[in-house]
Amino acid sequence: MREIIFEVTEALEGGYDARALGDSVFTQGDDRDDLKEMVRDAVRCHFDDRKVPMVIRLRFVREEAIAV
Numbered sequence: 001m002r003e004i005i006f007e008v009t010e011a012l013e014g015g016y017d018a019r020a021l022g023d024s025v026f027t028q029g030d031d032r033d034d035l036k037e038m039v040r041d042a043v044r045c046h047f048d049d050r051k052v053p054m055v056i057r058l059r060f061v062r063e064e065a066i067a068v
Contacts, residue, residue, distance in 0.1 A: 003055035006039055010062065018042075018058065 004025070006018040015030045018039055027042040029035025039056055047053070 002053060003057055004043060004053040005057045005059055008035065008058050008060045021059075 004023060005021045006025075007021060008016050008018045011017045011028065015028060016032070016035045018027050018029070018035060020026070020043075023046065025042050025046045027035075027038040029038045036058070039058065043056060044052060
């Protein structure tokens with residue numbers, strides 16, 4: 001696997017939630033720097049040494065609701 005993509009959303013209670021697309025890898029971080037470390041750690045724990053992706057992409061998604 002060359003890369004893994006995480007969809008990142010802002011958590012309701014603050015910080016960020018990250019969910020890998022296509023893999024069962026989930027994590028959270030208090031801020032962006034913390035999130036990056038938590039994502040790296042989650043990826044290392046989920047994959048064995050030979051299958052660890054070379055690139056981790058974070059796709060930040062922001063939802064906004066507006067009144068009609």
